[in-house]
Amino acid sequence: MKIKFIKSAPSIKEAIEPNLTEIALLGRSNVGKSSFLNAFANQKIAKTSQTPGKTRLINFFEVEDNNKRYILVDLPGFGYAKVSKSIKKEWGKHLDEFLKNRFNIKLFIHLRDARHPNLEIDKNVDEYLKSFLRSDQQILTVFTKIDKLKQSELAALKKKYPDTLMVSNIKKRGFDSVKNKINEILWGEK
Ligand SMILES: Nc1nc2c(ncn2[C@@H]2O[C@H](COP(=O)(O)OP(=O)(O)OP(=O)(O)O)[C@@H](O)[C@H]2O)c(=O)[nH]1
Numbered sequence: 001m002k003i004k005f006i007k008s009a010p011s012i013k014e015a016i017e018p019n020l021t022e023i024a025l026l027g028r029s030n031v032g033k034s035s036f037l038n039a040f041a042n043q044k045i046a047k048t049s050q051t052p053g054k055t056r057l058i059n060f061f062e063v064e065d066n067n068k069r070y071i072l073v074d075l076p077g078f079g080y081a082k083v084s085k086s087i088k089k090e091w092g093k094h095l096d097e098f099l100k101n102r103f104n105i106k107l108f109i110h111l112r113d114a115r116h117p118n119l120e121i122d123k124n125v126d127e128y129l130k131s132f133l134r135s136d137q138q139i140l141t142v143f144t145k146i147d148k149l150k151q152s153e154l155a156a157l158k159k160k161y162p163d164t165l166m167v168s169n170i171k172k173r174g175f176d177s178v179k180n181k182i183n184e185i186l187w188g189e190k
């Protein structure tokens with residue numbers, strides 16, 4: 001699998017031509033979206049940080065895998081509070097516009113923190129996505145940071161959320177399942 005950075009854009013207007021299928025990575029700030037992309041690609045290609053609010057633009061990465069090409073989109077996190085209200089509003093507007101109008105998005109990967117599976121903000125993100133989800137689009141929930149859980153906690157989480165996937169971006173665990181699921185959803189491969 002090859003991956004390359006294509007472009008950062010502040011809004012949908014400046015986005016790349018929508019020629020390829022896109023997967024949007026979204027979730028709360030600091031949940032591990034950029035780290036997920038790096039672990040997925042096995043390459044440090046997206047910027048990560050311990051401080052929430054690291055990713056501030058819409059970042060397009062092109063993936064080439066067995067003659068298939070698609071775009072992974074790394075996005076700013078939801079719910080990052082430490083910026084001024086006007087900046088937050090501006091980001092929110094651009095993110096909202098992008099997610100609702102980008103017709104070539106076929107999959108939303110909603111990342112959630114395995115240690116905090118019941119956050120209000122994640123329920124809101126889920127409801128928000130479902131409010132405009134088209135019939136040709138899907139949502140995949142992936143829990144991150146499973147390296148922070150005990151085996152018993154991980155088992156309980158899997159039981160409670162059977163339709164989700166679980167990864168550790170740090171330990172690069174769970175990515176075979178993620179890749180299989182993406183191939184199944186995008187290209188109907190089982
Ligand atoms: N232990 C552990 N830490 C992780 C994991 N994924 C991400 N982190 C850490 O969580 C912090 C945030 O990671 P990022 O990938 O920058 O998070 P993000 O969702 O892109 O954040 P924003 O761009 O601010 O929205 C960093 O310190 C990462 O090292 C994981 O699976 N396990």
Ligand SMILES: [Mg+2]
Nearest residue numbers: 033034054055
């Ligand atoms: Mg980020």
